[in-house]
Amino acid sequence: DQQVKQNSPSLSVQEGRISILNCDYTNSMFDYFLWYKKYPAEGPTFLISISSIKDKNEDGRFTVFLNKSAKHLSLHIVPSQPGDSAVYFCAASAKGSARQLTFGSGTQLTVLP
């Protein structure tokens, strides 16, 4: 039972345009959400996060939106750059010890020059 789902395995976007990556979750106890970026042969790098008390968090070109009623979050990258090409994982955490994360299966973003 996948509690965090990324339904698009891949996404291609033209350089300079907006990239929108989507993520859905089923567990109502999740209250902290994160996006990680992963290049081949490297570990995931933390990108941006959002707490369930907010519906938007912005950091430079990256914005995460949270729709709690729909149990949906999205990552917007504007403008997209070729260096953004990577696998993006969304993750969620519920209240509890150690804050373990549940990850989605990832979306491969390719930004075309």
Added chain:
Amino acid sequence: DVKVTQSSRYLVKRTGEKVFLECVQDMDHENMFWYRQDPGLGLRLIYFSYDVKMKEKGDIPEGYSVSREKKERFSLILESASTNQTSMYLCASSLPRGGGNQPQHFGDGTRLSIL
């Protein structure tokens, strides 16, 4: 900057061998985690630890054990390696929940092949 170091980038072992994967973090983090990453499955939690000598099972602990004798070091042990344990293994660390919402910081991973 947080540094999580995994002892090997690539490792090849044989079926039935006992395999040790080592992870060290330099930020005095209480929490440490072991994941495996497989295509189409994302990252799945194997074990985690929130204190020295403490461990808890994650989603897929079968065939694995862990050891945390010192705060900075968390070891993953494959008791008797099997081919279905061929995977990318990722270690992570984080501050505890009492420090507010904190992201996990990952090492670069160990690509383990079991022949």
